[in-house]
Amino acid sequence: MDALINDIEVAFGGFSWTNALEVTAIAVVFYAALRLLRGTTAMSVIRGMVLVVVAIIVIGRVADSLVLNWIVDNALAVLLIVVLLVFQPEFRRAFEHVGRAGGLRHWGSRRHPYRAMIPMAATAAHRLSQQRVGGLFVFERDTGLEELAEAGVRLGAEPTTELLESIFWPGSPMHDGAVLLRPSEVVAAAVILPTLSGDFSSRGPNNGQMGGHLGTRHRAALQISEETDAIAVVISEETGMISLAAGGLLSSPLSVAELETSLSRLLHSRRWGDRLGVRIPGRASYGHSDRTSAAGGDATGSLVRRAAQEATLLITVVVLALVVWFVIADAENREIETRLGFSLQVDVIDLGSNLAVVGDPLPVSVTVVGREEDVESARPEHFKATVSLRNRSAGRHSLPVRVEAVEGDVRVRAVQPETAVVILQETVEREVPVVIETSNPPPLGFRVGASEVLPESAIVSGIATEVEAVDSLVARLDLGGATVSVERSVLLEARTAGGGAVTQVVVNPRFAQVRVPIDQELFRRTASVLPDITGTPAEGYRVSSVRVSPATVDVLVSVDVLDAEARVLTQPVDITGVEGNVATAVALVFGGGAAPAGDSDTTARVVVVVEPVITSVRLPVDIETFGVREQLELSFAWPLTAQVTLRGPVALISALTGPLEPIQVNLGSYATGRHRIDLSWTPPDGLELVELAPTQVTVTLNAIPQPEPEEPPEPEVDESPDEEQSSAEEDESE
Structure with a gap:
């Protein structure tokens, strides 16, 4: 019992809303299955199986039986499969029913499933009644009657009035028993229904006409309508009266019209009250009898029984769901x-x-x-x-x-x-020094500095032999290849002089604060000094060269930059707008992981050579003449301008404005005639005359004609050809 109580506490101790949803889902499944199987022999078998399983679970937990608990833990899944296999027809019909009820395309047919069959059944019942032939029609509703159909003669035929009438005709091999009907199908004939013995005089207002004793067909109709929700139509072989049985009650005799009306209300209604009974105008009815109080009492009792059955079913499925959930949860949390x-x-x-x-x-x-x-x-x-x-x-x-x-x-x-x-x-105690012991040193390029520990000593207490054996307290620190200083609280270990551990002592304090500095190792190498020149010279000037002294210095670098090119910069030297050389001493800037060696220079002299930018230009220059002698005149001079090519700084050439100084040609020393005179010109200061073109100028000087005194005219004499030739030669010589 203690084991069962403990299992219940474990399973339900953490019961949450998720578990409640699980129990609800299981209960819904069980309710649907039992609701569909109610009224069949499968229901009785399942009820017995459930009782046996619950009994095994309780006994196994109370007695803490290993065998029974093993059966519960391992056989439930097999039992579920067995149930599905044994009751496969019932479950198949149940799923078919769910599919038919849930399909939208069958919605209209589900509202009136027996619409076409009711007139046929009423007509067949009327004909049998007129000929005093007994008959029993059973209309299946929600509760499946497949087991009864299996016991009869399976037909599966389309319903007609003639077929229903011929089944009960005397001499027919299927006239005994009942006909089982489903929407649009005659399922089986010669179906043997269960009957009960006893007094049925209170089950309907017409029973008194039979002396309080009903025939086999009427008893079977009452029994099937009481155990299931089926509707039964009975035709009395003795009196020919037609009656309806529903909810365990039997109606008064009905006409064909009343039979059709009652069947339509019962088989097509979806309301709870109508499914238990229906009032027949002008006559007594089952379930709501106005003639006798007994009939009314039976109707009320039928409602109460139905409600009690539903309540019992709900309680059963809830308890069963809790049991199943408990078994599964207990198996998982065993x-x-x-x-x-x-x-x-x-x-x-x-x-x-x-x-x-x-x-x-x-x-x-x-x-x-x-x-x-x-x-x-x-x-x-x-x-x-x-x-x-x-x-x-x-x-x-x-x-x-x-x-x-x-x-x-x-x-x-x-x-x-x-x-x-x-x-x-x-115990005894004594003070013992603390020693630092490191492992996993730093990588290449780093070194371990002088370590520090606090406290430097600690008190060791214990039995005398153990305390005397302690030589030092070791603070073991794993550096883990660190490249930065390590500081950590470390457990102190008592050691002998030979390094053995002493465990049977107490160290106070047990921990020491250890700091191990790790420094980066530096390497000496030579680095180039690079001048840092900023700005630009004045316009027309350029930096010709830069010199720095010293050109190299020794520096210290770490291992990670050992293979890289080491360079040292100077402080910036500004040459903005300068027109000449700059020489200055500046400090060195060490970067990139480099540091000055102890004997290295930390300043350098920087010389920046700035020179003008030289260019050439070709310009025109006028040629001017002066100093012509008296009595002479300049009659011809060519060319009047010359081209000069100048070379010099851009600034001086850019400063040239207006026409250049003309070339002066002095003609004071030249007599009449044609002369070729060399040209010369002096360029502006700072500029070089590269070329003067042309280098000569051609001039012609003539005498100014003088007026002659008037003389008497001489006779005209023709000049000889010789005189004309000499005159021409003279002109050529000139």
């Missing part, structure tokens, strides 16, 4: 009891200030209880095993071991051994 596969080291607590433990207590094993997944995930760090030494003196003690789970959802059931032997001795 607690097991097992001994852990590891041992726990026992710690001593509440140790007196002047006592020490000699040796360690023996480890213990633990048996725990918990869910399988929690037990499998248990680790030694999830438990704490201790013995208390409160108020204990020096000597040997056997003390109980206490184990508690500090993490995880398991419970400690047992500890083996339950006690631990602890030997106590009085």
Whole structure:
């Protein structure tokens, strides 16, 4: 019983809204299945199976039976498959019914499923009644009647008045029993319905006409209508009366019109009240009899029975859903009891200030209880095993071991051994120096500096032999290849002079603060000095060259830039707008991980040579003449301008404005005639005359004609040809 209660507490202890949804979903499935199977023998079988399974579950949990619990845990899935296989026809019909009811394309037909069959059945019943031939029509509704159909003669025929009438005709092999009808189908004939014995006089207003005793057909109709929601039409073989049975009640005799009306209301109505009974105008009715109070009482009783059945079904499915959910949850959360596969080291607590433990207590094993997944995930760090030494003196003690789970959802059931032997001795103490021990040094290019530790010593206490064996307290620090200084709190370990560990002592304080500086190693190399020139010279000037002294210096660099080209810059030298050389001493700027060596220069002299920009230009120059002698005149001069090519600084050439100074040609030393005179011209200061073209000018000087005195005219004499030739020669010589 304790196991069952514990399982219930574990399963329902964390019950949440998600679990409530799971239970609801299971209950809905069970309700739908049982609702569809109600009225069939499968319902009775399932009810018995459920009772057996619930009994096995309860007995297995109460008795903590390994066999029964194994059956519950492993056989439920197989049992579900067996149920589906055994009751396959019932489930198939149920799913067909759900499909027909839920399909939109069958909506219209589901509202009036028996529309075409009702007139046929009423006509067939009327003809049988006139000929005193007994008959029994059963209209199937929600409750499946497939088991009854299997016991009869399967037809599966389309319904007609003649077919229904011929089935019950005397001499027909199928006239005994009932005809089972579904919408648009005559399912089976010669169907044997269950009947009950007893007095049925209160089941309907017409029963008194039969002396309170009903025939087999009427009893079968009442029984099938009471056990299921089927509607039965009975034709009496003795009286020819037609009656309707529904909800366990029998109506008064009906005409054909009244039969059609009653069947239409019963088979087409979706309301709860109409499905139990219907009023027939002008006559007594089952379920709402106005003639006798007994009929009315039976109608009310039928409603109560139906409500009680529905309530019982709801309670059953809820309980069944809870049971199934509990079994599944319990299987998933099943607690097991097992001994852990590891041992726990026992710690001593509440140790007196002047006592020490000699040796360690023996480890213990633990048996725990918990869910399988929690037990499998248990680790030694999830438990704490201790013995208390409160108020204990020096000597040997056997003390109980206490184990508690500090993490995880398991419970400690047992500890083996339950006690631990602890030997106590009085302690001594002394001060021992702290020594730093490092491992995993920095990489190449870094070095470990002088380490620091606080405190520099600590107190070691314990039994005398152990304390005397301690030579130093080692603070072991793993540098891990660090490239920066490391500072960490480190546990102190007691060591002997030979390096062995001493564990049976107490160190106070247990931790020391250790700082290990790590510096970067530097390498000496030569670096080029690069002048940093900023700005530009004045317009027309350019930097011809830059010199720096010294050209190289020695620097210190780290290993990560050892292979890179080392360069050192100067402070900026500004040459903005200068027109001449600049010489200055500036400081050096060390960058890129480089630093000046101890004996290296930290300044440099920078000389910037600035010179003008030289260019050439070709310009025209006028040629002017002067100094012509008296009595002479200049009659011809060519050319009047010359071209000069000048070379010099851009600034001076750009400064040339207006016409250049003309070339002066002095004619004072030249007589009459034609002369070729060399040209010369002096360029402006700072400019060089590269070319003068042309280099000569041609001039012609003639005498100014003088007036002659008047003389008498001489006779004209013809000039000889010789005189004309001499005159021409004279002109050529000139």
